[in-house]
Amino acid sequence: GQQLNQSPQSMFIQEGEDVSMNCTSSSIFNTWLWYKQDPGEGPVLLIALYKAGELTSNGRLTAQFGITRKDSFLNISASIPSDVGIYFCAGFLGTASKLTFGTGTRLQVTL
Amino acid sequence: DAGITQSPRHKVTETGTPVTLRCHQTENHRYMYWYRQDPGHGLRLIHYSYGVKDTDKGEVSDGYSVSRSKTEDFLLTLESATSSQTSVYFCAISETTLNTEAFFGQGTRLTVV
Numbered sequence: 001g002q003q004l005n006q007s008p009q010s011m012f013i014q015e016g017e018d019v020s021m022n023c024t025s026s027s028i029f030n031t032w033l034w035y036k037q038d039p040g041e042g043p044v045l046l047i048a049l050y051k052a053g054e055l056t057s058n059g060r061l062t063a064q065f066g067i068t069r070k071d072s073f074l075n076i077s078a079s080i081p082s083d084v085g086i087y088f089c090a091g092f093l094g095t096a097s098k099l100t101f102g103t104g105t106r107l108q109v110t111l
Numbered sequence: 112d113a114g115i116t117q118s119p120r121h122k123v124t125e126t127g128t129p130v131t132l133r134c135h136q137t138e139n140h141r142y143m144y145w146y147r148q149d150p151g152h153g154l155r156l157i158h159y160s161y162g163v164k165d166t167d168k169g170e171v172s173d174g175y176s177v178s179r180s181k182t183e184d185f186l187l188t189l190e191s192a193t194s195s196q197t198s199v200y201f202c203a204i205s206e207t208t209l210n211t212e213a214f215f216g217q218g219t220r221l222t223v224v
Contacts, residue, residue, distance in 0.1 A: 004153075033212070042115075042201050042215030043154070088153060090213075098169060099144070099203075099213055101154040 006089055006102035014110050019076040021105045023089030028069040031092040033099070034061075038085045046087075047074070079109050114138050115216040117202050123222045130189040132219050134202030136182075143185040144203040144213065145169075145177060147196075154201065160185055192223045 006023045013019055023032070031050055035043035047058050049065035049072060056063055062075045072089055089102040114137030124130050134143060142161055146154040146169075156169030158177040166177050174196060176188045189196055199220050205213040 035215075040218075042203075042217050045212055045214065048212050090154075098156055098159065100156075101146075103151060103153040 004089060004091055004100055004102035006087075006105050008105060009103070010106040010108070012108045012110065013079055015079060015081060017079055019079055019083070019107060020073065021075075021087060021107075022071060022073045023091075023102045024071045025091055025100075026070070027091075027093070029091035029093055029100075030069070032063070032065050032072040033090040033092070034063050034072070034074050035088045035090060036085050037088065037104075043088055076107075079107075081109050081111065083107060084109050115202060115204055115214060117200075117216040117219050119219060120217065121220045123224060124192050126193060126223055127191050130192050130221065132187045132200055132202075132221070134185045134187070134216060136185075136204050138204060138206075138214075139182060140204040140206045141182075142205045142207070142213075143179065144205075145175075145185065145187045146201045146203065147171065147198040148201060148218070149198050157187065157200075189221075192221075194223050197221060197223045 004025050033048050034046045037043045047063040052069050053067050054065040060077045064073045086104045086106050088104050090099045092099050116135045118133045144159040145157040148154050155171045157175050160166045160179040178186045199218045201218045202216040203213040
């Protein structure tokens with residue numbers, strides 16, 4: 001099946017630093033989604049991308065849909081303690097009605 | 112928050128017993144999904160539904176069955192639970208295949224002993 005590789009697997013950063021993470025696929029996708037999951041909770045949608053090359057922001061978060069349609073990037077600017085959690089990318093091909101998820105990037109923010 | 116309720120939130124069961132998890136939505140969304148989450152694997156799709164009585168398999172469907180008799184309810188059944196099915200199970204909903212902003216429930220932690 002399709003595989004989504006996220007990197008890095010984990011990050012330890014200081015408050016105020018910028019964060020970058022990415023997701024790559026062996027197959028193309030029509031939609032890329034980025035989720036954040038807090039402990040004991042379900043994933044919460046952060047950003048949705050629907051077009052190759054698209055750059056979308058949501059507050060301090062910015063995500064891009066790669067031109068090749070096989071990758072996506074998420075950046076967080078000026079990190080704060082509540083950014084702590086696991087970030088998942090997900091790809092959707094369209095007709096299959098299935099979202100494929102990456103394995104997640106665990107973000108830790110130190111004061 | 113999207114109106115998605117999973118029940119139970121926690122369950123411990125014995126190997127070989129049947130288990131049913133329930134997902135209830137109040138959004139009238141057409142698509143409903145069951146995922147399992149395990150360390151190192153992210154979220155993996157078990158089954159999904161694209162309408163009442165319309166379901167299909169995901170990538171890890173062995174040992175699981177589903178039913179959707181009403182728009183608002185999607186049931187996941189483990190016919191004979193095994194220790195490998197110990198996991199956190201998430202239900203998700205989405206409105207259409209074009210609008211793929213899937214929203215998740217809070218999860219059910221299942222332990223099979």
